[in-house]
Amino acid sequence: MNTKVKDSLIVLQGKWKTGKTTLSPTNQDLNQDLPVFGSRVYCESYSLDHAATEEGGGSTVLKSNDTSSAIVAQASSVPLSASSSAEEELFTLMSRRKNESANYSTLGNLLFSVLIIQRARNAFHSGRTKPVEFREKQLNQLLRLYEENVPEMLTALSTDLRKSKQESLMTEIEYMKNDLKNTIHNLREWAKPEKPPKGFVNMLDGVLIYNDPYGVVLIMGAWNYPLQLALLPMAGAIAAGNTVILKPSEVSPASAQLIAKLMPKYLDQECFHVVLGGVPETTQLLKEKFDYIFYTGSTEVGKIVRRAANEHLTPVTLELGGKSPVYLDNTADLEMAVKRIMWGKCINAGQTCIAPDYLLCSKQVEKEFVSKAKTILKEWYGEKSKESPDLCRIVTDRHYQRLVGLLKGGTVAVGGETDASEKFISPTIIVDVKPTDPIMQEEIFGPILPVVNVESAFDAIKFINSREEPLTLYVFTTDKKVRELILSQTRSGSTCINDTLMHFKPLAFYIFTKSSKDRDLLINNVSCGGVCCNDTIMHLTVDTLPFGGVGNSGIGSYHGKYSFDTFTHKKSCLVKDFNGLGEKLAASRYPPYSEKKIAMLGFLLKKRTGVSLKYLPHLVMFGLGIAATFGFRAIAQV
Incomplete structure (x- = not known):
């Protein structure tokens, strides 16, 4: 099948009617039509390879059969273009239907997840999440979300778990607000490049560790603390400069719906998205490539998440359980x-x-x-x-x-x-x-x-x-x-x-x-x-x-600065100048080799314990400055 098309490409597996073509099913009824604007839409199954296309500026509506089963939507190798007006229209329509209906269809959620993953990736590659000012603004908005919606949060937690007001405030709301305030207060310091100790051979060089965001992060929350366990790791991901796809647990539906309702009102809608649903939606999400996955839940499901992440060599944090x-x-x-x-x-x-x-x-x-x-x-x-x-x-x-x-x-x-x-x-x-x-x-x-x-x-x-x-x-x-x-x-x-x-x-x-x-x-x-x-x-x-945790109780850690570190790649950086002194020190690495050069390299690379070289470059430059001063004076006297 030729997938090189001008507009976006969405692959659907399932039973559909488009004009005169009927395609084969997989498994779940769908009671809504799927509009696709200005795009080619390929519909394929295990037994058929048919394509339904509508070229030009018009639109095509794919209608499901009454007996159609679960549709699996997945992004193809052709990226969705964030600038495409047709895709913007599709995304807007899907968002509206999602917000209007608590019983949003399985296909709707699956297709919506495909769209938002690409939008999140486009947003990350645009660089908009990198500036610390953007991160601070989003964290402050998340704090506002908490401060302005306490009654709704209390109601959702009571509906899902019959939590009392005090317990909800103590474990879900005030705890999260304090964590956000701490993160906002320290973010600029955390985000600065780190300056690790230097060896003698690098005393004149810049040695830095940059805190780079991973990219598009999938966060899968748990039902037992449905707000905290979804939004606390999300705060760390935002602080680190990532875009986020958040999947709240369907076992706490009132809390999940509240998160989906509030997040678009407070956070950047290009960078941060919510996917609702159960096993089909989660299964499909795990087929997609993410740059980091953070999962909270059972050990059994944690192993499934780990296996899915391994397919893309995606790093993970698994917050699991165990008999404490x-x-x-x-x-x-x-x-x-x-x-x-x-x-x-x-x-x-x-x-x-x-x-x-x-x-x-x-x-x-x-x-x-x-x-x-x-x-x-x-x-x-x-x-x-x-x-x-x-x-x-x-x-x-x-x-x-x-x-x-x-x-x-x-x-x-x-x-x-x-x-x-x-x-x-x-x-x-x-x-x-x-x-x-x-x-x-x-x-x-x-x-x-x-x-x-x-x-x-x-x-x-x-x-x-x-x-x-x-x-x-x-x-x-x-x-x-x-x-x-x-x-x-x-x-x-x-x-x-x-x-x-x-x-x-x-x-x-x-x-x-x-x-x-x-x-x-x-x-x-x-x-x-x-x-x-x-x-x-x-x-x-x-x-x-x-x-x-450790072993069966989990992989990785978070909370406070550790949340920031979890969602950050530590990028090493060595900065060397073209100064003559530094080149002279390093010249022994160049051929032709000799015993003298071996001895010099051994001296330069030798680990010196108990001696801090942190201020050695400054002392060397100070010494050179003193020597130059006396040299100029001697020349002047002559």
């Missing part, structure tokens, strides 16, 4: 530890990637923990926790049924109430749990906390290291040696000491103990994304800490 363990010993303040652990487990109904997944403690600590947890949960949520306005609901019936199935292992010591009509599960603690029980085989992602008994920090390390790396490791202890032991002997994405969630292989590991010996033992011997000692979740709020 909590280690609690008898040195910790138990009442405070119970509050912090149960808060981390109950916030968002446990639907948090770094929520404490299971508790490791002795049998004696378990008894005291359960007793105090009963009292504290009653204080927080009352006798009938289902009536509390402060507890979220499980996001879908499928997730609810999965969690109910996990309640069958072990013995319910606290909670256990369920209501399918509301997708409600009360905060629950399960004891007598075996490592082989179903609840210990997958990330729970709900308000259920199983307790596994261990006798020491060494047993906890052995248990954690026998499983996949968690995103976060939580350590509750006051014993510094225990903390350092755990940190050095485990692997995780991050660690939080004596708290949960407030920091950001397990994704997280929580340790509660006063023993520094046990704390160090655990920190040094467990692999996880991060560690939080004597709290949960709270490490997430520290924007100077990178947040990310």
